[in-house]
Structure formats: C-alpha cells, structure tokens
Amino acid sequence: MNFWQQLQQPIIGLSPMDGVTDHPYRHMQKKYGNPTVIYTEFASVEGLCRGAAKLLKDFLFDEIQRPIVAQVYGTTPKFFRQTAVVLCELGFDGIDINMGCPAKNVAHSGAGAALIKTPELAQEIIRETKAGVEDWLQGMKIADLPDITPEIAKIVQARHDALPQAYQEKRALPISIKTRVGYDAPVISEWIPRLLELEPTCIAIHGRTLRQQYSGVADWERIGEAAELAAGSNTLILGNGDVDSLETARQRTEEYKLAGVLIGRASMGNPFVFRASQLDEPSLFAIAVEHAKLFEATYQINDSYAFLPMRKNLGWYVRSIPNAKEVRAELFQANTSQEVREILKRHGLV
Ligand SMILES: Cc1cc2nc3c(=O)[nH]c(=O)nc-3n(C[C@H](O)[C@H](O)[C@H](O)COP(=O)(O)O)c2cc1C
Structure with a gap:
C-alpha cells in the first residue's frame, strides 16, 4: 500500500x-x-x-x-x-x-x-x-x-x-x-x-x-x-x-x-x-508577510539572491482589496519582508 x-x-x-x-x-x-x-x-x-x-x-x-x-x-x-x-x-x-x-x-x-x-x-x-x-x-x-x-x-x-x-x-x-x-x-x-x-x-x-x-x-x-x-x-x-x-x-x-x-x-x-472554513486563521496579509520572511530565510544564503520572484505573490495576496492597484504598486517596489510589513501596515492591513 x-x-x-x-x-x-x-x-x-x-x-x-x-x-x-x-x-x-x-x-x-x-x-x-x-x-x-x-x-x-x-x-x-x-x-x-x-x-x-x-x-x-x-x-x-x-x-x-x-x-x-x-x-x-x-x-x-x-x-x-x-x-x-x-x-x-x-x-x-x-x-x-x-x-x-x-x-x-x-x-x-x-x-x-x-x-x-x-x-x-x-x-x-x-x-x-x-x-x-x-x-x-x-x-x-x-x-x-x-x-x-x-x-x-x-x-x-x-x-x-x-x-x-x-x-x-x-x-x-x-x-x-x-x-x-x-x-x-x-x-x-x-x-x-x-x-x-x-x-x-x-x-x-x-x-x-x-x-x-x-x-x-x-x-x-x-x-x-x-x-x-x-x-x-x-x-x-x-x-x-x-x-x-x-x-x-x-x-x-x-x-x-x-x-x-x-x-x-x-x-x-x-x-x-x-479549506471549508477559515475561522481562527490569520488574514491573507499576515500570511503574505510570513511568506516573504520564509522566502528570505530560504534563499538569502544564495549568491544570486533577489526578492523579485516573491513580488508576484504579494500582488496575489492583495488582489481582492478595493485599492489593490495602489498597494500592489508599492509592494512591487519592496525588497525585504520588513518593507512588505511596513507597506501593509501603512494601509491598515496588518
Ligand atoms: C504558471 C504555471 C506553471 C505551471 N507549471 C506546471 C508544471 O511545472 N508542471 C505541471 O504539471 N503543470 C504545470 N502547470 C499546469 C498546472 O499544474 C495546472 O495543470 C493548470 O494550471 C490547470 O489547473 P488550474 O486551472 O487549477 O490552474 C502550470 C500552470 C501555470 C499557470
């Protein structure tokens, strides 16, 4: 089996x-x-x-x-x-x-x-x-x-x-x-x-x-x-x-x-x-920050490290908010998980 x-x-x-x-x-x-x-x-x-x-x-x-x-x-x-x-x-x-x-x-x-x-x-x-x-x-x-x-x-x-x-x-x-x-x-x-x-x-x-x-x-x-x-x-x-x-x-x-x-x-x-229910789960924005942190922790050790491949994920996480376009444009400039957190905080999302 x-x-x-x-x-x-x-x-x-x-x-x-x-x-x-x-x-x-x-x-x-x-x-x-x-x-x-x-x-x-x-x-x-x-x-x-x-x-x-x-x-x-x-x-x-x-x-x-x-x-x-x-x-x-x-x-x-x-x-x-x-x-x-x-x-x-x-x-x-x-x-x-x-x-x-x-x-x-x-x-x-x-x-x-x-x-x-x-x-x-x-x-x-x-x-x-x-x-x-x-x-x-x-x-x-x-x-x-x-x-x-x-x-x-x-x-x-x-x-x-x-x-x-x-x-x-x-x-x-x-x-x-x-x-x-x-x-x-x-x-x-x-x-x-x-x-x-x-x-x-x-x-x-x-x-x-x-x-x-x-x-x-x-x-x-x-x-x-x-x-x-x-x-x-x-x-x-x-x-x-x-x-x-x-x-x-x-x-x-x-x-x-x-x-x-x-x-x-x-x-x-x-x-x-x-999932059938998402009660008790963190928001997608908190998950976005956690994802960005794990991305850094996983790949930062590489010589060719770049934050760029992470950014598309950030765009997806904020897709359904009313001012998605504005927030996405800012997230697409981010280079660290710390910057991601700051941007989302400024918009009252985390
Ligand atoms: C960006 C992207 C990359 C993909 N890469 C693979 C892959 O590496 N191997 C694979 O079997 N299918 C790959 N696919 C196909 C998906 O696994 C899936 O079969 C397809 O997207 C249809 O399912 P969905 O409508 O749920 O997305 C890829 C699809 C997308 C959109």
Whole structure:
C-alpha cells in the first residue's frame, strides 16, 4: 500500500506550477490550506543529469509538506532512471512524470505534452523511472550513478542525512503521471489505456489539449471518460482545470467519479481555497508577510539572491482589496519582508 491509496478522498491537491510552487509557496499552502497532496515545480532530468546543480532548489521541502511528490520532465529514459534514485534519496513520497506541459521549450524537445504523440517513449520513461526506484531499493548509491556529478551527489547526500530517520529508510516510491486530454484534439480512449498498462499509482489529467494551452475551459467530460477507463484498476484519476473552490472540487469529483482534483491557479495568494472554513486563521496579509520572511530565510544564503520572484505573490495576496492597484504598486517596489510589513501596515492591513 503506498501513500496515494491511504489518502482521504476526495483528494484535493496543489497542482505543480513552475516558477510558483517553490518551497516557501508550498509551505504556506500546506500550513494554511492543508491540500491533501503537494507537487514540486517540474525539473528537467536532462538538466539534472548534465550537472545543473541549481535545479536542486526545486526539490527543497520541509516535513510539513508531506505527502510531497517530486515532478520531473524530459525525454531520456536513462536519465529518468538515475533521477529516480536521486529523488528517493532526497526523501520524497512519490515521483510524478510530466506529460502535460505545453511550453515550446519543453514540448518541442519531445517532453511534456509532446509525449502524448510518442506513447512508446512515454511507456519506456515510466518503466525506467520504476527501474530507478528498484535500483535504489536494491542498494544503488548516488555515487554509482554515471551521470550525476560529485557536486550534485554531495548536496543530495547532505539533504538525505538531514531527513528524519523514517525517511532515510528504503520505501518503494509510487510513480504518477500528470497529463492533458490530448495534443491537437482529445485522445483519451487511446492515450489513457497506454498509461494504464504500466500501472501508475495516479494519473492527474488537465482537461485541455496541448494546442489549447490555457485557453477555453477545461473539458471535464473527457476527464470523466478517463475515470471510466481506469475503473477497476488500481490507478487513481485526478481531474484538473479551472477548479476555483472547495465546492467545485467536491462537485467535480462526485460528478465524474474521480479520486479527487488538483487546484493550481486558484491557490495563488489564497491557500484558503483548500479549506471549508477559515475561522481562527490569520488574514491573507499576515500570511503574505510570513511568506516573504520564509522566502528570505530560504534563499538569502544564495549568491544570486533577489526578492523579485516573491513580488508576484504579494500582488496575489492583495488582489481582492478595493485599492489593490495602489498597494500592489508599492509592494512591487519592496525588497525585504520588513518593507512588505511596513507597506501593509501603512494601509491598515496588518
Ligand atoms: C504558471 C504555471 C506553471 C505551471 N507549471 C506546471 C508544471 O511545472 N508542471 C505541471 O504539471 N503543470 C504545470 N502547470 C499546469 C498546472 O499544474 C495546472 O495543470 C493548470 O494550471 C490547470 O489547473 P488550474 O486551472 O487549477 O490552474 C502550470 C500552470 C501555470 C499557470
């Protein structure tokens, strides 16, 4: 039994968002929203296996975020195998393979949603990722991996050693997939069975095609078809796309017979989207200050540190106040959590 099967349903998880769901974002979402499961931003297996140590920042997390799934993308099966060993060693609860990203730099290389057009390669990638978990269970060490540099191995080892004892021990990490309903047009009845053959623990489906990017509305009928195809298997199906409240999450889960949903954009500046009630919780503005402090504490040690990536979050937190534009303009000049607090205080928000 792996963690996915033990989750209370409906599963209402935080969807992976590159450039958004970094360690501080995930921490705040879990603390104040408590999504059932959390994914990291995606990271490239090619990048990791070609020595890009900076990618390891995407894999930062703390214990509060469990269960936490690491998401990766790429096209090279042997790199998925080695990356799986790295992710096991880092103490993740699961590994998710991105087969849904429509971004040109990803899909043009054949990764992300482009894998929908090459199901054989998609299957090979799943097999090799599983083989990587098996290598780790059999005792494979980071130092044994041919394409992992000593610099990366050292960082991974240090993080492994800092894990609580229970997470240093061998566990068979489950493999999940996140995908879309199709490339140019929906192909659920061809695509989903190809994935099911490899028995992933979970498939999360965004109800748009690659071609649609983020336009139009998510097609939940297609997601429902996938759930029908998976009925009777051990694979959980999660729906995704345009879920903006707990009520919608529950309604979609029930109507389309899903194990649950993932929420992405509606969580921006609003971890309460995952909660039935927010009584006794601090205001979004107090959460904004706490988020900014954690952002500083997490990244200030880096040479290339900048407060800039934090600012978009600040804009989201104040989105719904009457003078949002004015406050946002001031927050977008802030360079420290102290300045954020002062600005919000001046406007009577904290
Ligand atoms: C800024 C941004 C970055 C994203 N990055 C990823 C990613 O790294 N991996 C992934 O599987 N999906 C990614 N997505 C897609 C979301 O996880 C989700 O499938 C999509 O936004 C639809 O859900 P929503 O309507 O709840 O936002 C991203 C979406 C956005 C808006």
